[in-house]
Amino acid sequence: MAMLPLLLLMLCVSLNLIIEHNNGVHSLEERMMLHHVQRFRRQPHSQQQGSIQACILPDSRRKNGAIILEMKEQEECPPSLEEMKIDYWKKRMMLDDLRVRSMQNMFQRMTSLSSSNQNWLLEASIKSQIPLNLGQNFDILNYVVTLELGNQKRTMIVDTGSDLSWVQCEPCKSCYNQKESLFKPSTSPSYQSVPCNSKPCQSLQFANQRMCKSATTCDYVVNYGDGSISIGELGSENLTLGDMSLNNIVFGCGRENKGMFGYTSGVLGLGRGALSLVSQGSDNFGGVFSYCLPSPMAGETSGSLVFGDESSAFKNLTPIAYTNMLQNPLLPNHYMLNLISMEVGEVGFRIVDGRQVIIDSGTVITRLPPSIYNALKGGFLRQFQGYPQVPGVAILDTCFDLTGIQQVKVPIIKMYFEGDNHAKLNVDPSGTLIMIDEGDGASKSKVCLPFASLSYEHEVPIIGNLQQRNNRVIYDSKLSRVGFAKEECTFSGLVS
Structure with missing residues (x-):
């Protein structure tokens, strides 16, 4: 029986691409996208280990x-x-x-x-x-x-x-x-x-x-x-x-x-x-902790887990914006937020009445209800045209073959949460497209959108750790709020 495709979360492949966005390279997120992808190279196996x-x-x-x-x-x-x-x-x-x-x-x-x-x-x-x-x-x-x-x-x-x-x-x-x-x-x-x-x-x-x-x-x-x-x-x-x-x-x-x-x-x-x-x-x-999860794409292997409400300990690149931490009586031990809208490049869509979502460090791939996932997928496909689609991998159904392609335009994904200061989570490049190793030794460059649809509309969405990378995520239980800020996650940079 043929070996099934495999998703490698370590993101180590031989693809050598320059990624840019539809509107040129101007914003902070766009500069970081280019910076990370240009550094993304296969390392010798001994270095990987x-x-x-x-x-x-x-x-x-x-x-x-x-x-x-x-x-x-x-x-x-x-x-x-x-x-x-x-x-x-x-x-x-x-x-x-x-x-x-x-x-x-x-x-x-x-x-x-x-x-x-x-x-x-x-x-x-x-x-x-x-x-x-x-x-x-x-x-x-x-x-x-x-x-x-x-x-x-x-x-x-x-x-x-x-x-x-x-x-x-x-x-x-x-x-x-x-x-x-x-x-x-x-x-x-x-x-x-x-x-x-x-x-x-x-x-x-x-x-x-x-x-x-x-x-x-x-x-x-x-x-x-x-x-x-x-x-x-x-x-x-x-x-x-x-x-x-x-x-x-x-x-x-x-x-x-x-x-x-x-x-x-x-x-x-x-x-x-x-x-x-x-x-x-x-x-x-004080019931406050935060983390910054590193991205292997950027060559970093160490992020940070911070206990205490001390913003000087962060190296955030954007201001911290907070959203309310919700209490769901059916899921009392989880951190829950109200997701109100999303953006995929130039395409944005609101979520009627908002949607309670779990933010979780233990889930890898973000799961969305079918209606929200289809809107995200549709917006992504409309702005990622010209690249051949290929069969999906496990729970991921939006995949592409970029073999031989040297330049790729990738839409930026953002999640917006309820709050006076428009709290948003900027999805890192490593959470926008991930590389797939099919395990056959081939040099094909297969990438997938690392979001997945839940089976039913009423199920609870979950924001996974792939989409949280290179962000400072702050959990403040005392004030019942969660904060987000863009940060290039590195332990050495944080303590210098």
């Missing part, structure tokens, strides 16, 4: 009260050449879709329940403070940071869709392979077990309906829609972010863990629930 050791030891800085952590793509430290083959990437795309389907299924179940049953399930969801029913934390979570738990460094996947943070612990009944040694509670004098009658445990028990094995421990189970699982007990430990110490942070100490978590130590939950690091550390950094 890099060092696993370097990948899992990101740096940290403090600047004017803010803590800045270096943020890397998980794929910057691939576990082996074998796992970089086609089947590995195909599976990651499948898991991205599983994550989205799981979120949609949860929303559908909530909306179909009677009012009384809906209130019961909602109460369970809120009390649990961990996304047991939402199928979070699929393998597609791509960005990692390194912090210190107790006296041990931990490299963890960053996820704004999860609340509970967890790491693999020793002794471990069944753990996946990781680069760092397992966390050892017995060697940390600051580690404490969370008792069964504690408030965090009582909420957790109510959600997963498990009984504690003893009065001195609190057992947890996190099940994911792709078969991944983490089982263990809750503990509290001192957490160090750069030179900021947070005492008695509740986290999961995983004793049985299975899933596609790469070679990381676990998951860092930055959701809206009470057990997320954002909530537990609110006295230290």
Whole structure:
């Protein structure tokens, strides 16, 4: 059977193009588009691989009260050449879709329940403070940071869709392979077990309906829609972010863990629930964090995760514009915004009455309802004429063959959100067209528009991390707002 096409999110191909826009190269977005694409070249395989050791030891800085952590793509430290083959990437795309389907299924179940049953399930969801029913934390979570738990460094996947943070612990009944040694509670004098009658445990028990094995421990189970699982007990430990110490942070100490978590130590939950690091550390950094996700197109491998409301720690190229952070009672642990319009080059379209969307660091490809996606696709095709279309790849249905083409005009995509100052997300070049490696060794230059349509109009749109690259995205839970500003994401530039 012929090998199916493959989407490579690392965007490493031999295409050598100059991309310009329909109106010439004048605006900031257009200059950045040209700058990035001109730097986009295939690197020798040894350079692509890099060092696993370097990948899992990101740096940290403090600047004017803010803590800045270096943020890397998980794929910057691939576990082996074998796992970089086609089947590995195909599976990651499948898991991205599983994550989205799981979120949609949860929303559908909530909306179909009677009012009384809906209130019961909602109460369970809120009390649990961990996304047991939402199928979070699929393998597609791509960005990692390194912090210190107790006296041990931990490299963890960053996820704004999860609340509970967890790491693999020793002794471990069944753990996946990781680069760092397992966390050892017995060697940390600051580690404490969370008792069964504690408030965090009582909420957790109510959600997963498990009984504690003893009065001195609190057992947890996190099940994911792709078969991944983490089982263990809750503990509290001192957490160090750069030179900021947070005492008695509740986290999961995983004793049985299975899933596609790469070679990381676990998951860092930055959701809206009470057990997320954002909530537990609110006295230290005011419930404000931000990130800037790097683009491989620009040759950058490190972005930044900043805790604290300190704008001098940013290197934004445009002013920060804020939109309201919405609270959807059916999806209480997610960050939701109101999308009111979009632009594709010279074509703009409004979204009647706006549309609530989830912004998520763990989903890769942005999903839109059919009507909005078709408007986006139509606007793009009208301004991207003259390039031969080719069959789609997996969930991506708008693809082109640019073999032999040296100059390409690409429309700029912008998303506008509700707010007095017209908050907008400028989609980076690496989120406008992505390169496709079909795995056959051919030198064809296939590109696709990395947006996908949801199956039904009523499903919840999700803004994925591909479309967030090279933007400073600020989550301010205290003032219930999310901010956007254009930024060329680089850790070295941020701390200089």
